[in-house]
Amino acid sequence: MASSTLICDTEPWKDLKEHLEEIKKTHLRDLMNDADRCKAMMVEFDGMLLDFSRQRATVNTLDKLFKLAEAAHLREKISRMFNGEHINSTENRSVLHVALRASKDAVIQSDGRNVVPDVWQVLDKIRDFSERVRSDSWVGATGKALTEVIAIGIGGSFLGPLFVHTALQTDPEALICARGRQLRFLANVDPVDVAKNITGLNPETTLVVVVSKTFTTAETMLNARTLREWISSALGPQAVAKHMVAVSTNLTLVEKFGIDPNNAFAFWDWVGGRYSVCSAVGVLPLSLQYGFSVVEKFLKGASSIDQHFYSAPFEKNIPVLLGLLSIWNVSFLGYPARVSMESNGKGVSIDGVLLPFEAGEIDFGEPGTNGQHSFYQLIHQGRVIPCDFIGVVKSQQPVYLKDEVVNNHDELMSNFFAQPDALAYGKTPEQLLNENVSPHLIPHKTFSGNRPSLSLLLPSLDAYNVGQLLALYEHRIAVEGFIWGINSFDQWGVELGKSLASQVRKQLHASRKKGEPVKGFNFSTTTMLTRYLEASAD
Ligand code: F6P
Numbered sequence: 001m002a003s004s005t006l007i008c009d010t011e012p013w014k015d016l017k018e019h020l021e022e023i024k025k026t027h028l029r030d031l032m033n034d035a036d037r038c039k040a041m042m043v044e045f046d047g048m049l050l051d052f053s054r055q056r057a058t059v060n061t062l063d064k065l066f067k068l069a070e071a072a073h074l075r076e077k078i079s080r081m082f083n084g085e086h087i088n089s090t091e092n093r094s095v096l097h098v099a100l101r102a103s104k105d106a107v108i109q110s111d112g113r114n115v116v117p118d119v120w121q122v123l124d125k126i127r128d129f130s131e132r133v134r135s136d137s138w139v140g141a142t143g144k145a146l147t148e149v150i151a152i153g154i155g156g157s158f159l160g161p162l163f164v165h166t167a168l169q170t171d172p173e174a175l176i177c178a179r180g181r182q183l184r185f186l187a188n189v190d191p192v193d194v195a196k197n198i199t200g201l202n203p204e205t206t207l208v209v210v211v212s213k214t215f216t217t218a219e220t221m222l223n224a225r226t227l228r229e230w231i232s233s234a235l236g237p238q239a240v241a242k243h244m245v246a247v248s249t250n251l252t253l254v255e256k257f258g259i260d261p262n263n264a265f266a267f268w269d270w271v272g273g274r275y276s277v278c279s280a281v282g283v284l285p286l287s288l289q290y291g292f293s294v295v296e297k298f299l300k301g302a303s304s305i306d307q308h309f310y311s312a313p314f315e316k317n318i319p320v321l322l323g324l325l326s327i328w329n330v331s332f333l334g335y336p337a338r339v340s341m342e343s344n345g346k347g348v349s350i351d352g353v354l355l356p357f358e359a360g361e362i363d364f365g366e367p368g369t370n371g372q373h374s375f376y377q378l379i380h381q382g383r384v385i386p387c388d389f390i391g392v393v394k395s396q397q398p399v400y401l402k403d404e405v406v407n408n409h410d411e412l413m414s415n416f417f418a419q420p421d422a423l424a425y426g427k428t429p430e431q432l433l434n435e436n437v438s439p440h441l442i443p444h445k446t447f448s449g450n451r452p453s454l455s456l457l458l459p460s461l462d463a464y465n466v467g468q469l470l471a472l473y474e475h476r477i478a479v480e481g482f483i484w485g486i487n488s489f490d491q492w493g494v495e496l497g498k499s500l501a502s503q504v505r506k507q508l509h510a511s512r513k514k515g516e517p518v519k520g521f522n523f524s525t526t527t528m529l530t531r532y533l534e535a536s537a538d
Contacts, residue, residue, distance in 0.1 A: 004349075004351045004353065006349060006353060006355070006356070006485060007068070007071065007072055007483060007484060007485050008331075008356060008357055010068070010071040010072075011071070012064060012067040012068040012070070012071045013068060013071070015064055015067070016061075016064050016065070016068060016328070016332055017332065019060070019061060019064055020332050020333070023056055023057065023058070023061065023333075026056070026058070026450075027449065027450045028054055028056065028424035028425065028449060028450050028451070028452070029424065029425045029426070029449055029450070031053075031056075031058065032053065032054070032421075032424055032425070037053065037058060037059055038051075038053040040059050040062075041053040041055070041057075041059075041062075043315075043316050043318055043321060045308050045312070045316070045318055046304050046305075046308065046468065047458065047459045047465070047468075048318070048456060048457065048458050048459075048465075048468060049456070049457045050318050050321065050322075050454065050455070050456050051454065051455045051456075051457070052321060052325060052454040052455075054420050054421075054423070054424045054452055054453045054454065054455070055325050055328070055329075055386070055452045055453075055454060056328075056329075056333060056450065056452045057325070057328060057452075061328065062315075062324075065324040065325075065327070065328060066314050066315070066324075068324070068327070068483060069314060069320065069324060069483060072482055072483040072485065073482075074314075074320070074479065074482050074483060075314075077482040078309065078310060078478075078482070079310075081095050081096075081098070081478065082098060082108070082310055083109065084096055084099075084108060084109045084110040084111070084115075084270070087487075087489070088272070088487060088489040088490055089350060089487065090350075090487055090490045090492070091269075091489075091490050093269055093270050093489075094110040094111070094270040095270065095272060095275070095478075095489045096108060096110055096115060096268075096270040096271065097271055097272065097275035097276070097278060097279075097474065098303075098306045098310075099115050099116060099119055099270075100119055100267075100271065100278035100279050100299070101278050101299040101300070101302045101303040101306065101467070101471075102116050102119065102303060102306075103303065104116065104120050110268075110270050115268065115270070118266075118268070122265055122266055122267070122279075122280055123283065123292075125265060126265060126280060126283050126284050126287050126292060127287070127292040129245075129263075129265075129284075130284070130287035130288045130291065130292055131291075131292065133146050133207060133288055134181075134288065134291060138242075139242070140203075140204050140205060140206075140207075140235075140239070140242050140243055141204070141235045141236070141238065141239035141242045141243065142204045142235065142239075144204045144205050145205060146205055146206065146207040146243070147180055147181050147182065147205050148181070148182045148183075148184070148201050148202075148205055148206045148207070149181070149182070149183050149184070149206070149207050149208075149209060149285055149288045149289065150184045150185075150186055150197055150198070150201070150206060150207075150208050150209070150227065151183065151184070151185050151186070151209045151211055151285040152185075152186045152187075152208060152209065152210050152211060152212075152220055152223045152224050152227065153185070153186075153187065153210070153211030153212055153220055153247075153281070154187040154188075154217060154219050154220050155187075155217075155273055155274070155494075156213075156272070156273030156274040156275070156276050156277075156281070157211040157212055157213060157217075157220065157247075157273060157276065157281050158185055158187040158211070160274075160276065160277025160281065160282050160470070161185065161211075161277055161281060161282040161285055161286060162185050163277070163470070164277060164282055164286055164298060164466055164470070165183055165185075165285075165286060165289065167461055167466045168286070168289075168290055168294065168298075168463060168466065170396045170397050171396050171461065171462050171463065172396060172397070173294065173462065173463075174290045174294050174462075174463060177290045177291040177293075177294055178289050178290050181288070181289055182201075182289075183285055183286075183288065183289040184197050184201075185197075185285075186223050186227070187219070188219065189218070189219035189222055189223060194223060194226055194227075198227075198230060203230060203231045203234040203235055203239075203243065204234070204235065206231075206243065207243055207244075207245065207288065208224075208227045208228075208231065208243060208244045208245075209244075209245055209246070209247060209284055209285050209288070210224045210244065210245070210246045210247070210248075210254075210257070210259070211246070211247040211248075211280075211281050211284075211285070212224075212246075212247075212248055212250075213248060213249050213250075213267070213271075213273050213276065213281075214248075214249070214250055214253075215246070215248045215249075215250040215253035215254055215257070216250070216253065218498070218501070218502070218505070221257075224244075224257065227244075228240055228244060228257075228258070231243045231244065240258055240259070241259075241260055241263070244258075244259050244263075245259060245263040245264065245265070245284075246259045246263065246264045246265070247264070247265045247266075247267065247279075247280040247281050247284055248264060248265075248266070248267075249266065249267055249268055249269055249271075251264050251266060265280035265284050266280065267279035267280050267281065272489045272490075273491075274491070275474055275489075277470065278298075278299055278302055278467075278470075282295075283295050283299070286298070290463075294463050295463065297462065297463035297464045297467070298463040298464065298466055298467040298470075299467060300464060300467060301463065301464035301465055301466060301467025301468040301469075301470075301471070302467035302468065302470055302471040303467070303471075304464075304467075304468060304471075305318075305319065305467075305468050305471035305472050305475065306471055306475075309471070309475045318472060319471075319472050319475030319476050319478075319479055320475075320479050322454075322472065322473075322475075322476040322479070323475070323476045323477075323478070323479025323480045323482075323483065324479065324483070325386075325454065326338065326361065326386075326476065326479075326480050327480055327483050327484070329361075329386045329452060330358055330359075330360075330361050330480075331357050331358065331359075331484070333384075333452075335361075335384050335385060335386050335452075336358065336361060336362060337361055337362040337363070337364065337383070337385045337386075338361045338362070338363050338385065338386050338387070338388065344359055344360040344361075344477055344480055344481055344484070344486065344488050345359065345360030345361075345493070346359050346360065346484075346486040346487065346493075347359075348486070349484075349485045349486055350485055350486055350487045351485075355484070355486070357484075359480075359481075359484040359486050360480075365388075368412055368415075369412065369415050372415060372419070376419075379423065379451065380422065380423065380426075380447055380451070381447060381448070384451050384452075385451075386451075386452045386453060386454075387419075387420075387423065387451075387452075387453040387454075388453070388454055388455075388456065389416055389419060389420055389453060389454070389455045389456070390455075390456045390458070390469070391412075391413055391416035391455065391456070391457050391458070392457070392458045392459065392460050392461050392465070393457065393458070393459050393460065394409075394459060394460040395408070395409035395412075395460075396460065396461055396462075416455070419453070420453045420454075420455055422447070422449075423449065423451035423452075423453050424449055424450070424451065424452075424453070425447075425449045426446075426447035426448050426449020426450065426451070427445065427446060427447040427449070428446065429442050429443075429446050432445050432446065503520070503521075504521075504525075504529065507519075507520070507521070507529065508529075508533070511533050512533070517530075518530050518533070
């Protein structure tokens with residue numbers, strides 16, 4: 001395929017379009033009866049079991065998807081990523097988050113340089129710093145231990161670390177390591193969030209980590225100035241050196257802000273913001289909370305999936321299978337949502353050609369059975385939304401009640417096993433009649449079924465498995481992008497809103513400082529801004 005050919009113009013794509021007509025005639029109820037098909041749609045790797053038999057696909061569909069992968073040069077693109085080529089062409093950068101979790105002896109080149117020693121230099125610095133803070137050899141300005149950490153950051157400098165923290169918060173080993181410590185995240189610039197973060201905290205025992213790749217993000221920098229003020233007004237300006245550290249690629253701006261560059265933890269432009277949790281972005285705050293050795297396990301889990309993604313044949317390659325099935329659901333079956341990550345969702349190909357198909361899905365989800373009591377009505381009888389069910393064999397916090405054989409975790413997992421079948425099989429009017437359901441209720445109680453899902457069963461949710469999960473979903477995004485022919489590693493789509501906000505910020509400044517009237521905006525925005533300025537002046 002020539003680089004400027006759109007994937008939808010290739011033979012495998014057209015073939016899949018034709019094949020769709022066959023699949024439309026099938027129902028998962030029947031497909032699930034074919035044990036050979038179901039067996040072919042299960043894959044195991046490093047403790048995890050993926051069952052994708054409830055996808056609206058046959059073995060034939062998979063073969064055709066593998067041909068599509070070939071037409072998109074998927075294998076070559078994966079290798080180009082791991083080899084540090086500048087596959088993020090719009091920013092002229094390598095995409096090397098896999099180097100962040102590579103073992104010390106690995107060699108991964110970017111621009112002719114092995115980046116692994118740089119990665120490990122920062123990891124070792126984090127290990128040392130976090131150990132000093134955790135063992136009270138690095139203390140606050142008044143000599144008190146720094147037991148609370150506020151990580152300020154937004155977007156990729158927040159969501160990944162929050163995800164891992166949420167998972168580890170209940171892991172027994174991590175919990176023991178976190179005893180007596182607190183980790184909070186401040187992302188939003190709403191003053192209410194600042195208040196929520198500092199409520200109950202004492203500046204004397206708080207360490208603030210400012211996490212920003214660019215060190216220019218408006219929300220993060222304002223929050224950082226706010227907390228700098230909180231610290232210095234309580235403890236004096238000299239306290240900032242002991243109470244504030246930074247994670248950034250821009251060490252010059254870190255120093256300008258007033259943080260000692262020795263207390264800054266670097267990462268590099270070949271780490272995309274949305275792919276940065278395995279850099280100091282996540283590793284520093286998480287190591288302060290849980291200790292470096294727990295976080296190292298998380299990195300090892302991610303690395304295990306990286307190696308699998310790089311080398312496993314596509315038929316057994318979990319991220320590749322996930323990505324191909326997403327393409328099938330979004331671009332062929334036309335299902336627009338899924339109960340994932342960015343930065344897909346582009347309007348043009350990597351060569352700038354307008355895409356005649358959707359390249360990205362809307363993701364949402366909920367833990368446990370919460371979704372069951374809210375949006376599951378929609379996914380069972382309303383819109384068709386392919387679901388990923390992720391379950392674990394061993395609970396992190398098992399509860400065994402006397403006299404109850406089916407324990408709490410079994411109860412949770414009963415739903416994990418039941419929901420995919422409910423979606424796949426549905427319930428027919430005939431079944432309802434046999435159950436003596438009154439005729440007027442039959443349309444309401446009928447479930448069409450034939451709704452795709454996949455199930456991923458992990459041994460548990462410790463740091464290692466969390467790392468695996470993270471890498472799996474990162475690579476799924478890459479696979480989708482490689483096949484759609486888009487750049488999954490840039491995100492120009494978020495820039496317009498930011499620059500308009502900066503125009504508004506300038507206007508607010510001019511109006512407040514010099515009384516200048518609102519100008520240069522449309523009628524609606526002018527009216528709203530004027531009202532805001534007038535009403536907030538009192
Ligand atoms: O707005 C998107 C984005 O640029 C993300 O890529 C990034 O994770 C986030 O903003 C925060 O950026 P930074 O880490 O530079 O503060």
